[in-house]
Amino acid sequence: MTSAISAIQRSALGFVLVLVLFGALPLVISSYQMSIANEILIFALLAMSIDVLAGYAGRTSLGHGALFGASTYVVIYWTSVYGGSAWVGCLLGVIAATLIATVFAAFAVRVSGVYFLLLTLALGMIVWGVCLRWTSVTGGENGIRGVGRPDLIANPTVFYYATLAVVLLMTFLMWRFVRSPFGLTLRGIRDSESRMRSLGYGTSVHMFVAFIVTGFFAGVAGALYALFNNFVSPSTVQLSQSVEGLLMAIIGGVGTLFGSFIGAAAIILLENVVSAYTARWQMVLGFTFIGTMIFAPEGILGALRWLISRKRWRRSSNIVTNDSNTKGGTKWIADNF
Amino acid sequence: MDRRQFLKATSLTVAVSAAGTLATPRIVRAADPIRIGLMAPLSGVVAAGGREIVEGFNMYWEEHGKQSGGRAVEVIIEDDAGNPDTALQKARRLVEQAKVDFLFGNLLANTGLAVASYVKGNGVPYFIPVIAADDLTQRNRIRNVIRVAGYTASQMPRPLADWALKQGHKRIATISQDYTFGHEQCGGFAQVFTEGGGQIVSQLWNPLNTADFSPYIGQLGNLKVDAIFAMELGADASRFMKQYSDFGLKGQIPLLGAQNFTDQSVIRTLGEECDGIISSAHFAEGSDNPVTQKFVKAYSAKYNKMPSLYGFSHYSGAMWVDQVINQLKGDISNRDVFIDAVLKSQLTNSPLGRPVRFDDYGNPVYDVYIRKVVKNKDGKYWNVPIQTYPAVSQFWTYKPEEYLKNPPFSRDYQGIKK
Numbered sequence: 001m002t003s004a005i006s007a008i009q010r011s012a013l014g015f016v017l018v019l020v021l022f023g024a025l026p027l028v029i030s031s032y033q034m035s036i037a038n039e040i041l042i043f044a045l046l047a048m049s050i051d052v053l054a055g056y057a058g059r060t061s062l063g064h065g066a067l068f069g070a071s072t073y074v075v076i077y078w079t080s081v082y083g084g085s086a087w088v089g090c091l092l093g094v095i096a097a098t099l100i101a102t103v104f105a106a107f108a109v110r111v112s113g114v115y116f117l118l119l120t121l122a123l124g125m126i127v128w129g130v131c132l133r134w135t136s137v138t139g140g141e142n143g144i145r146g147v148g149r150p151d152l153i154a155n156p157t158v159f160y161y162a163t164l165a166v167v168l169l170m171t172f173l174m175w176r177f178v179r180s181p182f183g184l185t186l187r188g189i190r191d192s193e194s195r196m197r198s199l200g201y202g203t204s205v206h207m208f209v210a211f212i213v214t215g216f217f218a219g220v221a222g223a224l225y226a227l228f229n230n231f232v233s234p235s236t237v238q239l240s241q242s243v244e245g246l247l248m249a250i251i252g253g254v255g256t257l258f259g260s261f262i263g264a265a266a267i268i269l270l271e272n273v274v275s276a277y278t279a280r281w282q283m284v285l286g287f288t289f290i291g292t293m294i295f296a297p298e299g300i301l302g303a304l305r306w307l308i309s310r311k312r313w314r315r316s317s318n319i320v321t322n323d324s325n326t327k328g329g330t331k332w333i334a335d336n337f
Numbered sequence: 338m339d340r341r342q343f344l345k346a347t348s349l350t351v352a353v354s355a356a357g358t359l360a361t362p363r364i365v366r367a368a369d370p371i372r373i374g375l376m377a378p379l380s381g382v383v384a385a386g387g388r389e390i391v392e393g394f395n396m397y398w399e400e401h402g403k404q405s406g407g408r409a410v411e412v413i414i415e416d417d418a419g420n421p422d423t424a425l426q427k428a429r430r431l432v433e434q435a436k437v438d439f440l441f442g443n444l445l446a447n448t449g450l451a452v453a454s455y456v457k458g459n460g461v462p463y464f465i466p467v468i469a470a471d472d473l474t475q476r477n478r479i480r481n482v483i484r485v486a487g488y489t490a491s492q493m494p495r496p497l498a499d500w501a502l503k504q505g506h507k508r509i510a511t512i513s514q515d516y517t518f519g520h521e522q523c524g525g526f527a528q529v530f531t532e533g534g535g536q537i538v539s540q541l542w543n544p545l546n547t548a549d550f551s552p553y554i555g556q557l558g559n560l561k562v563d564a565i566f567a568m569e570l571g572a573d574a575s576r577f578m579k580q581y582s583d584f585g586l587k588g589q590i591p592l593l594g595a596q597n598f599t600d601q602s603v604i605r606t607l608g609e610e611c612d613g614i615i616s617s618a619h620f621a622e623g624s625d626n627p628v629t630q631k632f633v634k635a636y637s638a639k640y641n642k643m644p645s646l647y648g649f650s651h652y653s654g655a656m657w658v659d660q661v662i663n664q665l666k667g668d669i670s671n672r673d674v675f676i677d678a679v680l681k682s683q684l685t686n687s688p689l690g691r692p693v694r695f696d697d698y699g700n701p702v703y704d705v706y707i708r709k710v711v712k713n714k715d716g717k718y719w720n721v722p723i724q725t726y727p728a729v730s731q732f733w734t735y736k737p738e739e740y741l742k743n744p745p746f747s748r749d750y751q752g753i754k755k
Binding site for chain 2: 030031032033035039133135136140141142143145146148229230231233235236272275276281282
């Protein structure tokens with residue numbers, strides 16, 4: 001594979017692309033479109049946190065939407081009901097999400113496969129139930145209104161770039177995380193947990209830590225969402241939030257990290273563009289998911305990589321083996337469908 | 338990846354994202370029309386009600402040549418999916434991209450509250466004929482959020498409580514959906530009923546979308562009460578009435594309902610099980626008022642069903658705002674002037690057949706009917722007024738300043754006098 005660029009170069013390319021594309025957007029789009037781009041960034045972060053577990057550790061979580069929303073609730077509650085500062089609120093939100101993730105992790109590390117999926121789903125539903133029923137604190141069905149962003153980031157453009165900076169930083173941290181020796185053990189667990197255990201790794205501890213770390217990232221996304229949306233209600237923590245995050249990761253490409261940006265952009269743009277033309281937009285969304293699963297089961301980024309590597313193979317007659325990243329996607333599909 | 342491939346990949350990505358952001362719908366700019374953003378849940382669990390919102394609203398503008406104050410009217414409809422986050426996103430789109438002059442609609446209180454918090458920041462007028470959350474015209478009033486042809490949740494059941502006392506009911510049990518709209522409606526009833534000397538024996542709360550009411554109805558049947566007050570809407574209301582009748586309680590314990598309980602959106606699919614239920618509301622499709630009957634006939638002819646509260650409220654809401662725009666001769670560029678004009682105005686020729694005005698807190702004052710479900714001459718069930726309570730405001734007989742010192746209604750606070 002002499003002509004192939006290394007994984008590091010490719011990731012650097014990903015960073016540059018995200019930075020340039022999202023960085024240049026405010027120059028050419030309206031304020032409404034910028035709020036959509038902002039939302040894409042926040043949800044890409046949520047999707048990435050799910051992707052780290054799904055693509056690298058082989059565990060599909062349906063509880064991260066609840067971690068995300070719990071952080072949103074804490075930030076809004078702290079700023080509007082308690083009257084505290086938004087910065088402290090964000091910190092508390094992320095801490096809350098991480099703590100809840102710790103509790104989730106304690107249960108979830110014991111199982112894998114479809115049981116992991118169901119357990120995280122159930123834990124997420126508990127968070128939703130609490131938000132819905134604990135009316136005196138969460139406002140129940142009506143939710144809580146925020147008090148607006150702090151002056152420093154009140155301007156939508158400033159807030160957009162602040163979001164971009166935070167999301168890029170978090171992306172880098174996640175990228176470092178999955179490439180670290182610790183991240184490699186996660187891939188080992190994904191490929192064969194029993195082999196890793198017989199090699200002497202404490203796989204449960206590794207999964208425990210991985211879950212908490214991804215909970216932290218989901219919490220950061222949730223805190224950003226609180227600043228962005230300025231409103232929170234049980235629909236922010238409900239199951240569909242987790243499912244949407246997971247779908248974004250799948251559409252973009254599981255185990256690609258950067259695919260989450262593509263997936264988040266695809267879904268949020270579809271939702272907003274198609275709904276302006278037809279009331280049947282959810283149907284269009286459904287067909288898109290089915291189409292993706294049939295024609296690009298490794299997601300958009302996975303399919304692009306595959307196209308590029310096939311072309312290269314044709315030209316140079318080099319046999320290109322699947323690198324471990326795209327293999328994550330294949331393995332994930334094989335495990336879950 | 339060499340340079341050429343890099344360029345290919347990059348240009349592809351750029352093209353894809355550009356196509357996404359640019360492919361927003363083109364808006365035809367006619368000669369400066371008035372642009373109204375209407376949001377309604379067209380998908381999700383309350384989609385049926387959402388469609389009636391659109392029907393009622395469109396019907397008004399179609400009847401009036403789609404123009405107001407000499408300007409064309411353009412209605413841009415968005416689906417809020419019954420989800421506050423979606424509603425917020427759609428409100429942003431309507432205001433920031435479609436550049437609407439004002440917003441209208443939404444059905445569920447949580448979607449309305451989300452949009453209200455958004456317009457609080459930018460001053461866009463937002464009219465809410467169906468969003469009934471008490472505090473929007475009480476403790477957390479927002480000047481540019483106006484309840485044209487709308488009502489406060491706790492406003493309507495109060496006359497019913499008074500009526501029940503006069504019927505000699507002393508002990509009543511309530512069953513309500515366990516969310517804010519239910520807490521507020523039930524609270525309005527419980528407060529007036531207990532202050533008038535009645536006793537609320539038990540309060541049951543069922544989650545939204547309760548599939549089986551038999552455990553609740555079993556409890557209600559054993560309480561030895563004079564009547565039961567039920568606040569349910571949508572499919573829950575149909576299921577409750579059906580099971581109430583199946584369990585043989587119908588005819589034994591009188592059933593009183595909040596306004597949505599016997600709304601057309603519920604009873605038009607029901608048979609005998611809804612017969613004779615008493616409820617209270619400002620609108621009764623069975624009223625013999627000729628103006629009301631004209632509206633009901635026109636609506637039935639157009640959509641092949643009698644109007645529900647959702648359709649009626651948005652028809653009247655459109656009428657109210659249209660009157661004000663006519664009065665301002667189409668100039669609504671100054672939002673403050675527009676909002677003041679709306680708040681000072683009276684709705685004169687609505688299907689209610691009686692004038693309606695706002696109280697000092699921006700909530701309409703209505704003559705409220707006590708209604709009974711009976712069969713009309715076509716064999717369809719409808720609500721017929723049996724008594725009228727004139728000029729019922731959201732504060733009933735209380736002094737607003739004192740009333741507002743109480744906490745808002747919740748499961749824990751129902752205003753019950755001990």
